[in-house]
Amino acid sequence: MQIQSITMDAKSPSKRQSRGRNPRGQGERLREEIVAATLRMLNDLGDDQALSLRAVARETNVAATSVYLHFPDRDALVLAALERCHQNLMLAVQQAELTEEGPVAQLRGRTLVLGAWAHDHPGLYKVLHESTLNQHADMRFKEELGRTTTAAVQRCMDAGLAPTDDASRVALDLRAAVHGAVSMRVNQPDQPWPPLEDQIDRFLCKLVGVSPAPTPTETTGE
Amino acid sequence: MQIQSITMDAKSPSKRQSRGRNPRGQGERLREEIVAATLRMLNDLGDDQALSLRAVARETNVAATSVYLHFPDRDALVLAALERCHQNLMLAVQQAELTEEGPVAQLRGRTLVLGAWAHDHPGLYKVLHESTLNQHADMRFKEELGRTTTAAVQRCMDAGLAPTDDASRVALDLRAAVHGAVSMRVNQPDQPWPPLEDQIDRFLCKLVGVSPAPTPTETTGE
DNA sequence: CTCGTAAGTGAACAGCTGTAGCGCTACGAC
DNA sequence: GTCGTAGCGCTACAGCTGTTCACTTACGAG
Numbered sequence: 029m030q031i032q033s034i035t036m037d038a039k040s041p042s043k044r045q046s047r048g049r050n051p052r053g054q055g056e057r058l059r060e061e062i063v064a065a066t067l068r069m070l071n072d073l074g075d076d077q078a079l080s081l082r083a084v085a086r087e088t089n090v091a092a093t094s095v096y097l098h099f100p101d102r103d104a105l106v107l108a109a110l111e112r113c114h115q116n117l118m119l120a121v122q123q124a125e126l127t128e129e130g131p132v133a134q135l136r137g138r139t140l141v142l143g144a145w146a147h148d149h150p151g152l153y154k155v156l157h158e159s160t161l162n163q164h165a166d167m168r169f170k171e172e173l174g175r176t177t178t179a180a181v182q183r184c185m186d187a188g189l190a191p192t193d194d195a196s197r198v199a200l201d202l203r204a205a206v207h208g209a210v211s212m213r214v215n216q217p218d219q220p221w222p223p224l225e226d227q228i229d230r231f232l233c234k235l236v237g238v239s240p241a242p243t244p245t246e247t248t249g250e
Numbered sequence: 251m252q253i254q255s256i257t258m259d260a261k262s263p264s265k266r267q268s269r270g271r272n273p274r275g276q277g278e279r280l281r282e283e284i285v286a287a288t289l290r291m292l293n294d295l296g297d298d299q300a301l302s303l304r305a306v307a308r309e310t311n312v313a314a315t316s317v318y319l320h321f322p323d324r325d326a327l328v329l330a331a332l333e334r335c336h337q338n339l340m341l342a343v344q345q346a347e348l349t350e351e352g353p354v355a356q357l358r359g360r361t362l363v364l365g366a367w368a369h370d371h372p373g374l375y376k377v378l379h380e381s382t383l384n385q386h387a388d389m390r391f392k393e394e395l396g397r398t399t400t401a402a403v404q405r406c407m408d409a410g411l412a413p414t415d416d417a418s419r420v421a422l423d424l425r426a427a428v429h430g431a432v433s434m435r436v437n438q439p440d441q442p443w444p445p446l447e448d449q450i451d452r453f454l455c456k457l458v459g460v461s462p463a464p465t466p467t468e469t470t471g472e
Numbered sequence: 473c474t475c476g477t478a479a480g481t482g483a484a485c486a487g488c489t490g491t492a493g494c495g496c497t498a499c500g501a502c
Numbered sequence: 503g504t505c506g507t508a509g510c511g512c513t514a515c516a517g518c519t520g521t522t523c524a525c526t527t528a529c530g531a532g
Contacts, residue, residue: 049509052499058509074382077300080489091511093491102490158380160296162437197444201427201452208430209423215384222419230423234456271479274529280479302519313481315521324520 047089059098061088066109067152074151076106076159107165113152114169120145121176131183132190132238138180139202139232143210143224150214157207177203184238191237198236205231269311281320283310288331293373298328298381329387335374336391342367343398353405354412354460360402361424361454365432365446372436379429399425406460413459420458427453 050057065087069079081102085092099105124141128134146153161167181202182195190198209227212219229240272279287309291301303324307314321327346363350356368375383389400421406412412420431449434441451462 047510049498052501052508055509074385075297075299077297078382081491082489092489093493093512094510096491097510154380154382158376158433158437160300160376163296163439200444201431201449204430204434204449205423205427205453205457206430207434208426208428211380211433212426212429215380217385222422227423227426230457231427235427235452269480271528274478274531277479303521304519314519315482315523316480318521319480 055097058088058090058094062090062095062098062105063109063112066105067113070106070109070113070155071149071151074154076110076155076161079106081105103165106161107167110156110161110167111169113156114172117142117145117156118172118176121173125180130189131180131187132232132240135180135184135236135238136229136232136240138176139206139228140225143206143228146210146214147224150217153210153214158211174199174203181236184236189238193237201235202231205235277319280310280312280316284312284317284320284327285331285334288327289335289374292328292331292335292377293371296373296376298332298377298383301328303327325387328383329389332378332383332389333391335378336394339364339367339378340394340398343395347402352411353402353409354454354462357402357406357458357460358451358454358462360398361428361450362447365428365450368432368436369446372439375432375436380433396421396425403458406458411460415459423457424453427457 062084066079066084069084069087070076073079081095082092084105085095095105099108120141121138124137125134128137155161156170178196178199181190181199184190185192185195206228209224209231213221213224232238232240284306288301288306291306291309292298295301303317304314306327307317317327321330342363343360346359347356350359377383378392400418403412403421403424404417407414407417428450431446431453435443435446454460454462
């Protein structure tokens with residue numbers, strides 16, 4: 029039903045502020061603007077296939093062909109944006125890990141921040157983890173998330189704060205559960221979901237076997 | 251100026267088998283064929299936005315305009331197909347539930363079948379649960395899945411086979427975890443995932459608190 | 473056989489898309 | 503002041519899309 033042909037050309041009245049060209053040697057700045065616009069639009073759309081190179085160019089106040097000065101084609105643009113996007117996410121997660129003390133609080137912190145990030149950037153979360161790009165493009169950079177999660181779980185086990193087990197398997201279970209909880213909320217934002225924090229704490233408790241911070245009941249002393 | 255009627259559509263060699271029109275009163279049969287083609291293509295694409303009405307018409311060997319005899323517009327077509335798709339899924343789940351005995355086996359059976367269905371129809375699973383249609387269209391028919399899952403969990407609790415708790419909350423946790431596990435596999439099919447069955451059994455055990463059938467290790471003697 | 477009508481077509485409109493090739497223009501070293 | 507070139511724009515092509523309207527064909531009741 030949605031009409032998306034709003035005739036946004038608007039060529040006559042407020043055509044384009046021409047954006048002023050960058051000074052010599054600073055041509056790479058346009059690349060940054062394009063990536064930023066791409067991320068904004070991908071977040072709004074929640075689907076990479078729906079993003080057109082021309083729309084990105086319009087949003088950047090630039091001719092469509094100027095995008096080709098920095099990216100060989102549309103797919104390369106989207107991929108570059110997603111790689112930057114993933115970097116941002118990993119940075120947030122790592123920062124959360126650094127500000128917490130103790131392996132359990134660190135695992136909990138990084139997981140909560142991941143949930144919060146998804147809540148703040150639902151469209152990007154969708155594109156990053158649920159777009160068909162995952163099947164057709166090389167997104168190996170995403171493996172980092174799996175590795176660091178496993179490491180965080182392993183640290184809990186090493187400290188005796190979680191029952192020793194196959195850390196990568198436990199981490200996978202946790203990741204799946206959290207991704208599922210986040211995905212449901214991202215895809216059906218109007219549903220009356222209970223607090224994500226509580227759900228994550230339950231997953232940490234039941235799947236990993238740690239007792240999340242506030243009430244530090246001892247684990248079974250061994 | 252330019253004459254643009256050069257395209258010609260490849261009319262001569264292998265255009266269309268004409269499909270033969272339906273007998274009087276059987277016009278609804280085309281509707282079935284169109285829905286079936288839509289589901290096939292959605293499963294291949296894994297994204298509703300990528301499906302074009304014209305492509306569906308081509309796949310059905312029918313003129314594009316003939317689709318409008320049965321659906322008011324493209325979105326209505328996709329929605330009708332997804333509703334049928336959901337019916338099929340629910341049918342499979344309910345059948346699995348009927349062939350099992352005992353609340354735990356039933357809960358396990360329905361969950362495993364859901365996972366198997368997603369494995370067999372990855373694209374449809376994506377469209378059904380992860381497409382942007384969820385945000386823009388009315389897909390309330392999906393609520394059925396939540397209700398029946400909660401009911402299945404409740405039956406386990408009532409039978410004393412799972413610790414009594416808020417059944418809808420436990421069911422939501424289970425659903426989230428399973429959806430996450432399935433979603434990761436569907437979106438990155440080339441990753442080396444461990445068996446889904448085992449993961450589901452762990453979720454049933456750790457999140458719901460039941461002990462899945464085959465190896466009947468006793469619950470902690472009480 | 474006649475003929476209303478159910479079933480399906482064809483052409484056209486207005487818009488969108490990715491991409492190629494060539495053209496411009498203003499900055500800044502000289 | 504000159505002038506190479508970095509930084510970007512314009513036009514065009516070939517193709518796709520959803521949707522509308524007028525049109526045809528063939529079935530089957532009478």
